[in-house]
Amino acid sequence: MDTYSHIIIIGGGLAGLTNAIHLAKAGVPVTLIEMNTYPKHKVCGEYISNEVLPYFDFLDIDIDALQPTRISKFNITTQKGKCIQSTLPLGGFGVSRYVLDHYLWKKAAVAGVQLLCDQVTDVHYHNNSFRIKTAGNRVLTSDYVIGAYGKRTQLDKTLQRSFSYRKSPWLAVKAHYKTDFDSNTVSLHNFEGGYCGLSMVENNVVNACYLATYDSFKKYKDLGIFQKEVLCKNPHLNTFFKSAESLFNTPITISQINFDKKKPVEDHVFMTGDAAGLIHPLCGNGMAMAIQSAQILSELLIKNYDQGLITPRKVIEIDYTKQWNKAFSKRLYAGRALQKILLNGRLQELSYTIANTIPAIVPKIIKQTHGEPLIC
Template identity: 35%
Template sequence: MSSLTDKTAAEVYDCAIVGGGVAGLTLAIQLAQSGRRVVLFEKETYPFHRVCGEYISMENYDFLCRLGVPLAEMNLPVMTRFTLSSPSGVALHHRLDIGGVGITRYELDPLLARLAARHGASIHEGTKVTDVTFADEQFILTTSTGSTFRARTVCGAWGKHANLDGKLKRPFLAESRQGRQFVAVKYHLQLDYFPAATVEMHNFRDGYCGLSPLPGGLTNCSYISDLRNLRAHGNSVAEMERQVLMQNPLLRPYIEAAQRGDFTPVVISQITFRERSTVDQHVLMLGDAAGTIAPLCGNGMSMGMNAGFLLHPLLLDFLAGRISRAALEEQYTQQWRQLLRLRITAGRLIHQVFGQPQLTSAGIQVLRRLPFLTDFILKQTHGQAY
């Protein structure tokens, strides 16, 4: 185990956060800045790559700057255009009013971890939480190192799936085993040319691929596919790409570049988009742990940060004794649903259409004739600055 800030396991923390992505880290920074005792666990060691679109909506820009992230000094690409294509290559080009910036998780996550540690949070890298129990108004967390930690509150920010989902017997697991499952893949490509200031979304059969610029001339290429595509091609990512993704003529050059280059993909599988709960056995969920976020919701990183922003003042009220635990859980659930549920629902509905050749081709033809409808849909997948 490595720790950016050395704290004793005997201490009772105000909050323990399981998962060191942007949702968990930004919440840790806020709580530490408020003078609260925070411990955060990340099973990997920074820096590392994650499967992620690495696109941050401008709705989060000011928030990150307030936390101390020097975005204005990082020379990040800004995206103001959007391209959408069907599996056959029928394309829509449109402005992206809200827009966003591109930044790699390899850079952003350790930066946030350092900020949290600087404000006094205890960050434990290479440490997996294996169990969480609640009794007598206190949590006990057991880790892979054999240590135990105590905390008054626990927040789950462990992403799409983790062993703790099973430990907490979360209801979505039973349904997920019976529904559709997906695989997600990410590359960083060094391309000779990629349209400046543009986010591209290309459909293929039973899936879709997003591309967006990153600092240093890199392009993020990340896609999600029905797991059946992978299994039908001998569980070979490369063969699935050749036989399925490359059927889209606009996507083909990018995938060919990935297959020619020395780009090692990051892959996660058995992803589901079933509805989840925001609280399970008193653990407060945020990010994908609260409701696996389809990429078409706009931006999973932004929504994870939104949830942490909502949760922070509620946690302060609870820790100060101004509200009960029941009120904390109820108010967080209500506010989370009010802010994010419509967005997640919209993303899931679009997700069901994307990857279906006839529907996406027809839909794009309609959107090309009705640009105001495209504006409306894009607004459903982005939030307001805060």
């Protein structure tokens, strides 16, 4: 016999867990399926803009309990090591996904979310409802499905999402380190073919996460050699890695990261977080965007549930798409534009000159990739 839930969420990252907590808080029956167990490290910049704090307060998420690092400054360096410094208009905080996701998972359980550790293998929509199959031989049905499974999975091909058939040239690498570091600063350091973000999370641990083109990496095919021969040509990264002690046996990696445009709704599945659209890490705000996408969708689904499911599915899909585009399309465009500039050595140097001539321009650019506080 099939198991029924009004809403099923596929994926237990930031977007999925925030969705689940918000819906459960409003009394909406919700099941979340996550293939991994927690705690678990994830490839991520691990910096979150303070814009999410009012929403976290609404959800009774006590971020202070995780002892995050408070961040108010931003540095960016060119491949040659020239540095641009600025303040962050709203500020932010650093907390590891290892700690945050586990906290949210436990919070979801307390809120009444049905949590399943399993892998979804098929999603089928028919006659205004969904049928979901899992690797654990579960069969579930639901009225709505939320795809919160991250950057790229086999489910994208199941749903025939166009970007899933194209190869992507990007490789992401992340590890944690112990070293002396300005806890108040998030920094971004460019190197040939990519850029590396450094910021502190809880317990005085520094997260180093970089994105590189596969073309720049493939002739080395070894992360240690690539770090030494390419990243460390930036003098700031050279200084960091010479003094830093890695807390991981080996870095964790993700390949085939795709920054192509995605649709917020695919075959009637609502997409949130990275499944809906991935901002370039150089913008440093993907975690806040994932959380906000969960807020937008949750409010639409709660309103419909409270009104007795009278709103046609198509209307909700159109509303979500409109609100998602209003919140994020300009940010994603800004991220793509900034990446083109920062991966070009000559444009980097020109940007450095402009930023030092007109310092006020940097906070204004940062604001293009950040939102306003999420008031509920």
